[in-house]
Amino acid sequence: MSDKKPISSVNDFVVRFANVNGSGSASANEMFARSILRHGVPVSPRNIFPSNIQGLPTWYEVRVTEDGHLGARGGVDMMVAMNPQTWDKDVAGIEPGGYLFYDSTKPMPSTKFRDDITVIGVPLTAITNSTYTDPRQRQLFKNIIYLGALSALLEMDPKLIEQLIGEQYKGKEKLLSSNVHALHLGRDWALQNLKCPIGLRVKKSDKVGDRIFIEGNSAAALGAVYGGATVCAWYPITPSSSVAEAFTAHCKKFRHDPKTGKANYAIVQGEDELASIGMVIGAGWNGARAFTATSGPGISLMTEFIGLSYFAEIPAVIMNIQRAGPSTGMPTRTQQCDIIACAYASHGDTKHVLLFPEDPAEAFEFAAAAFDLAERLQTTIFLMLDLDIGMNHRLSRPLKWDEARQYDRGKVMTAEMLEEGRDFGRYLDVDGDGIPYRTYPGTHPTKGSYFTRGTSRDRYARYSEEGPVYADNMQRLVRKFETAQDLVPRPLQANAERPTKYGVIYFGSTTPAMDEAIGLLEARGHQLDRLRIRAFPFHSSVASFLAEHDFVYVVEQNRDGQLRQLIVNENGIDPVRLVPILHYDGSPITARFIAKAIGDHQDHLKVTPLRKAVS
Amino acid sequence: MTYIAKPKFQHPGLKKNDLGYTHRDYEGKVSTLCAGCGHDSITASIIEACYELSIEPHRVAKISGIGCSSKTPDYFLGNSHGFNSVHGRMPSVLTGANLANRDLIYLGVSGDGDSASIGFGQFAHSIRRGVNMTYIVENNGVYGLTKGQFSATADRGSKSKKGVTNTDNAIDLVAIALQLGATFVARSFSGDKTQLVPLIAAAIRHKGASFIDVISPCIAFNNHAGSTKSFDYVREHNDAVNRLDVLVGRDPIAVDYAPGTVQVVEQHDGSKLALRKLDADYDPHDRLGAQTFLARHAAKGQIVTGLLYVDPDAEDLHEHLNTVETPLNTLEADTLCPGSAALDKFNASLR
Numbered sequence: 031m032s033d034k035k036p037i038s039s040v041n042d043f044v045v046r047f048a049n050v051n052g053s054g055s056a057s058a059n060e061m062f063a064r065s066i067l068r069h070g071v072p073v074s075p076r077n078i079f080p081s082n083i084q085g086l087p088t089w090y091e092v093r094v095t096e097d098g099h100l101g102a103r104g105g106v107d108m109m110v111a112m113n114p115q116t117w118d119k120d121v122a123g124i125e126p127g128g129y130l131f132y133d134s135t136k137p138m139p140s141t142k143f144r145d146d147i148t149v150i151g152v153p154l155t156a157i158t159n160s161t162y163t164d165p166r167q168r169q170l171f172k173n174i175i176y177l178g179a180l181s182a183l184l185e186m187d188p189k190l191i192e193q194l195i196g197e198q199y200k201g202k203e204k205l206l207s208s209n210v211h212a213l214h215l216g217r218d219w220a221l222q223n224l225k226c227p228i229g230l231r232v233k234k235s236d237k238v239g240d241r242i243f244i245e246g247n248s249a250a251a252l253g254a255v256y257g258g259a260t261v262c263a264w265y266p267i268t269p270s271s272s273v274a275e276a277f278t279a280h281c282k283k284f285r286h287d288p289k290t291g292k293a294n295y296a297i298v299q300g301e302d303e304l305a306s307i308g309m310v311i312g313a314g315w316n317g318a319r320a321f322t323a324t325s326g327p328g329i330s331l332m333t334e335f336i337g338l339s340y341f342a343e344i345p346a347v348i349m350n351i352q353r354a355g356p357s358t359g360m361p362t363r364t365q366q367c368d369i370i371a372c373a374y375a376s377h378g379d380t381k382h383v384l385l386f387p388e389d390p391a392e393a394f395e396f397a398a399a400a401f402d403l404a405e406r407l408q409t410t411i412f413l414m415l416d417l418d419i420g421m422n423h424r425l426s427r428p429l430k431w432d433e434a435r436q437y438d439r440g441k442v443m444t445a446e447m448l449e450e451g452r453d454f455g456r457y458l459d460v461d462g463d464g465i466p467y468r469t470y471p472g473t474h475p476t477k478g479s480y481f482t483r484g485t486s487r488d489r490y491a492r493y494s495e496e497g498p499v500y501a502d503n504m505q506r507l508v509r510k511f512e513t514a515q516d517l518v519p520r521p522l523q524a525n526a527e528r529p530t531k532y533g534v535i536y537f538g539s540t541t542p543a544m545d546e547a548i549g550l551l552e553a554r555g556h557q558l559d560r561l562r563i564r565a566f567p568f569h570s571s572v573a574s575f576l577a578e579h580d581f582v583y584v585v586e587q588n589r590d591g592q593l594r595q596l597i598v599n600e601n602g603i604d605p606v607r608l609v610p611i612l613h614y615d616g617s618p619i620t621a622r623f624i625a626k627a628i629g630d631h632q633d634h635l636k637v638t639p640l641r642k643a644v645s
Numbered sequence: 646m647t648y649i650a651k652p653k654f655q656h657p658g659l660k661k662n663d664l665g666y667t668h669r670d671y672e673g674k675v676s677t678l679c680a681g682c683g684h685d686s687i688t689a690s691i692i693e694a695c696y697e698l699s700i701e702p703h704r705v706a707k708i709s710g711i712g713c714s715s716k717t718p719d720y721f722l723g724n725s726h727g728f729n730s731v732h733g734r735m736p737s738v739l740t741g742a743n744l745a746n747r748d749l750i751y752l753g754v755s756g757d758g759d760s761a762s763i764g765f766g767q768f769a770h771s772i773r774r775g776v777n778m779t780y781i782v783e784n785n786g787v788y789g790l791t792k793g794q795f796s797a798t799a800d801r802g803s804k805s806k807k808g809v810t811n812t813d814n815a816i817d818l819v820a821i822a823l824q825l826g827a828t829f830v831a832r833s834f835s836g837d838k839t840q841l842v843p844l845i846a847a848a849i850r851h852k853g854a855s856f857i858d859v860i861s862p863c864i865a866f867n868n869h870a871g872s873t874k875s876f877d878y879v880r881e882h883n884d885a886v887n888r889l890d891v892l893v894g895r896d897p898i899a900v901d902y903a904p905g906t907v908q909v910v911e912q913h914d915g916s917k918l919a920l921r922k923l924d925a926d927y928d929p930h931d932r933l934g935a936q937t938f939l940a941r942h943a944a945k946g947q948i949v950t951g952l953l954y955v956d957p958d959a960e961d962l963h964e965h966l967n968t969v970e971t972p973l974n975t976l977e978a979d980t981l982c983p984g985s986a987a988l989d990k991f992n993a994s995l996r
Contacts, residue, residue: 067996238996240992240996241996242992242995242996243995243996244995252991255981255982255983256982256983256988258976258977258978258981258982260744260745260973260974260976260981261741261744261745261973263737263740263741284983284987285981285983287969290969291967292967292968292969292970293966293967293968293969294968294969294973294976294980294981295968295973296744296963296966296968296973297966298740298744298774298962298966300737300770301766301767301769301770302766304734304737304767305734305736305737305740305766305767305770306737307737308730308731308734308736308737308738308740308741308767309737309738309740309741309744310741311730311737311738311741312708312728312730312737312738312739312740312741312742312743312744312745313741313742313744313745313973313974314741314745315728315738315741315742315745316706316741316742316745316746316749316974317745317746317974317975318744318745318746318973318974320741320744320745334731335731335734338730338731428989428992429988429991429992430985430988431982431984431985431988432985433984433985435978436978437977437978469726470726470746470974471706471725471726471742471746471749472703472704472706472726472746472748472749473703474703475701475702475703475724476703476724479703479723479724479725479726479727480726480727481718481719481726481727481728481729482726482727482728482729482730483728483729484729484730484731485729
């Protein structure tokens, strides 16, 4: 049947499930991923879903990776094709020598297959219909039945899957036993009728360690709980809604007064993004730690308030779970495309602090840190996640909290300080860091009140349209932004084994693919020093890195090279030395893509002597 | 926005309220609005109401949007924090501030452009949520600061100063507030301080979303013949349904009311509202009745003023959210951070 040798691989392959959304496949697919983790083998799953509730195609991809490569790999070794709508494309996407798993209840013409892949038919509908009569049960258990069949084909330990089912349906015995039954229906059918295992196999290992399996949005929301956020105002928008939903769930667990049962937090679903950020600004002005979560279109709507936060100096945290733009763009596809929109959000001269976490563990840490930074710097802090980190389960180091850590509430003048006669100027720089003191409303009967406004004012918050007074304030804001450089997470540098003139800069969700690509590039003989940027404003080490290398690749997931633009703009360097490596089709960037793009460029550079290429 | 310093000198014999504050302690900077502006009368009424209620001035947060009306918080309660936010967004800023500290008094000052046009949505949703606030719209039917364009509360058929007739239908914010569940709704006229001061005082003491629409003629751009928001027009068409006295910690009712003419409403905080009925048929506890009454009178060109609706047992947003009594902005890490042991447990649940 095959003119290509079937792929043979243990603990290193990609399985993709093609489903119809709303069919209940998500939980079975997730269980597949989790059960491989229980074998001690790392996985990296990705949900590829439409902006729709029922009926459109959806895919779930599981990269099984003993080596722990958590970026998307590209290519599919085994397709579980459960969606007739996307059949042709799904079959075409299988790697030569790969496997096609399908529901063989209805015969398919041979033209619908390929002769360079292994076709595995399981009569899922027939098995399901002979066992279940209820339509919803048929739909749900069909998913568990294919999970059972896959466990036989991939030589997985059924006990580990049963254990997972047991944990999921703890206390719901009826559901538990019926799920286990369905699992074995599929597994037994495969064992009796098919050659098991196939070339792709899962073998027990010990590579997962103490890592946890969590979505970035949930981790960021927990970071907000640990970071002391008490006010959350939000408006539903994919892919950020699960931040607010996770914050709600975490708060229900961790934030109710044990005695009274009352809430130590307030969550309001706003009528739009303008109201959401307005509430955050109001709460921040009044001394509470407040945040909102949104995505690109929400950022566009919020920009007027972001400018107010910058100019009137009000703490706020915005979690931006980026998706493909512009406009409505591709709401359920990932990109890193709001870098410029956030860095310079709002009219007039503005600059904002951005944090770029690479994974859920950093999403947790940076989210908590964002509240300290917001109050220290009295401005908006953006936590720049994206759909790839936010909405996918990612294997991540455990979340950690230092018990001795205190919140940094920034420069707040208290009633006692006012009483001592301290000079209070709301926009007065007392120690050169550009950050003034603020007072909370209601602090003192006669001292420390001021009128907050988006119009220009002097150091004592008195309205002024005097040119020098305005310029003085704008200069102080620049000083404050310079102070921010040393407060935000620093870039992390990893040098190649041998000294090299070439470097690569990357950030956020590109990290796992970049780490993997370095190995692929080394295999091709290319040595690169790496710098992972974790925040804007850029630390001085970014400029040093640029100075130390002739050429620096900037890898990012947008069309226009937004981080590259920001680096060029903020460091005033020759753009020719920064080579953009851009991936922006809405799918997560892969190591294969990066290695090819950089590798080809490097090969090209080696043909022509470097100095000539530049001049 | 002023360049004129107000003298600090006070007459030693100046009357003091229960907290020992004089009238001057509730004042702000000198107004820079046009001489005769209705808004300045509202400012004076706010000062008067706060003085009468013996409120600690610094325990009020005054929040506004953009426009002439939104400049006024600078002119009263000089020892309070004020926030002149962005156009049409006072309600969300106020809501957030209120969530952060439920112990302050929140005074939202807005205009008809700020609340009926650009901020119509935020006006509606803050009322819907039952934010504990006093929301005052200084309503002149015109954009004063940009020199006389119609606002969304300008009546259809009314004329601008330049002679243009308004062809759009007017938004009646009082009718909308009633529909959206405001638990204290009033309308008044900046030219009638005796009506306005007790309404503001009662609204401040009301727990829940209080809304007051104050018709406040724009002396510069909307006080001419053909305008329906001019001093003359409002005086001629004012139909007050009741007169209010607010009684806080005093004898329940003065004796000089004729029997049957006074209705006493006790609010949640113990304050009493004594309503002298001017219209025998008007019942301020009947939301539906109020809506019908307003619509009927509006059709006749009358401007109904007074306390139009009150629910003395209203709940506010904090009750809906079940938030702690302690202001959220005072909670620290010991209360807010679940700690490392809880995090270890959380990690374990994700393996």
